[in-house]
Amino acid sequence: MRVVTSRAEMAAAGRHGCVLVPTMGALHAGHATLIELARARAGACVGGTLPVVVSIFVNPSQFNEATDFDVYPRDLDADCAWCARLGVDVVFAPGVDVVYPPDEDVPVGELPAVAKGPGLEDSFRPGHFAGVCRVVRRLIALTGAAAAVFGEKDWQQLQVVRAMVEADRKRGGPDVEIVPAATVREAGGLAMSSRNRLLDAAGRRRAGAISRAIRGAGAIRSPAQAERHMAGVLEAAGLEVEYAVVRDAETLGEVRPGFPCRALVAVGVAVAGAGGGVVRLIDNRPWPAVGPAMETIAG
Numbered sequence: 001m002r003v004v005t006s007r008a009e010m011a012a013a014g015r016h017g018c019v020l021v022p023t024m025g026a027l028h029a030g031h032a033t034l035i036e037l038a039r040a041r042a043g044a045c046v047g048g049t050l051p052v053v054v055s056i057f058v059n060p061s062q063f064n065e066a067t068d069f070d071v072y073p074r075d076l077d078a079d080c081a082w083c084a085r086l087g088v089d090v091v092f093a094p095g096v097d098v099v100y101p102p103d104e105d106v107p108v109g110e111l112p113a114v115a116k117g118p119g120l121e122d123s124f125r126p127g128h129f130a131g132v133c134r135v136v137r138r139l140i141a142l143t144g145a146a147a148a149v150f151g152e153k154d155w156q157q158l159q160v161v162r163a164m165v166e167a168d169r170k171r172g173g174p175d176v177e178i179v180p181a182a183t184v185r186e187a188g189g190l191a192m193s194s195r196n197r198l199l200d201a202a203g204r205r206r207a208g209a210i211s212r213a214i215r216g217a218g219a220i221r222s223p224a225q226a227e228r229h230m231a232g233v234l235e236a237a238g239l240e241v242e243y244a245v246v247r248d249a250e251t252l253g254e255v256r257p258g259f260p261c262r263a264l265v266a267v268g269v270a271v272a273g274a275g276g277g278v279v280r281l282i283d284n285r286p287w288p289a290v291g292p293a294m295e296t297i298a299g
């Protein structure tokens with residue numbers, strides 16, 4: 001496995017294309033499933049195996065709060081050891097100047113509707129998706145990605161990236177396959193997240209209500225009642241509810257009869273010690289619940 005930081009090294013490593021796993025580091029079992037999917041996708045390429053590239057870059061332009069950026073966990077050595085064990089070919093760990101060279105304009109471009117309209121992450125994290133689109137376009141260009149893996153855990157982000165890549169492709173941009181990865185959960189149901197490291201014991205216990213709320217909503221057939229159920233469970237656990245909604249799974253607009261739906265939640269968990277004292281967590285599941293859960297429980 002190689003760890004590269006410069007543009008030239010990355011261009012050489014990805015000259016025949018690659019399968020990219022974009023991350024902000026502090027890797028956990030959720031990232032591991034993305035890497036495993038990337039390896040499977042890389043091995044299935046016509047004409048030979050592509051390298052798997054994991055990018056580790058805490059992207060300042062997608063943080064709408066400086067304190068959140070400051071306290072975001074970072075541990076490059078542990079991340080590289082984790083990647084080596086998982087059979088990653090290249091870790092791309094660029095500095096800010098490599099991703100956003102001071103002498104080069106990196107335009108955001110037009111944001112897709114799903115990044116602006118739903119009133120979810122787009123409203124609670126103003127500027128977040130502009131930062132996501134900017135960095136994803138940039139990482140695709142720097143790595144020469146033929147495919148990129150994104151987690152369903154960040155459901156709105158997945159829809160935004162899909163829509164952005166498709167719009168770019170129609171305008172003559174690269175044809176990048178977006179591969180979705182199911183959410184990996186802890187034994188109690190809490191979706192794995194780098195931010196879980198910022199929870200204290202009490203916060204972690206309260207955060208268990210997030211997956212309970214969404215699972216419970218899956219058994220309720222009315223979207224409005226499902227939303228009330230989620231809000232009730234989250235508030236009873238002492239969580240600050242930003243949204244707890246049932247939406248169309250693709251547009252994240254209002255539910256359309258006959259189209260897949262998703263229950264989505266964002267909460268703040270008050271803890272002692274994290275920057276600002278609140279850890280923001282998000283989660284989602286298909287709604288209504290169908291068959292056995294698709295998510296993996298990390299062993």
Ligand code: AMP
Pocket residue numbers: 022023024025029030031033034149150151152153154181182183184185191192193194
């Ligand atoms: P992050 O490092 O948090 O920016 O996440 C990098 C990628 O990992 C994103 O595509 C996330 O959606 C994905 N991811 C984060 N947590 C999980 C999880 N628990 N299960 C599956 N994918 C995840």
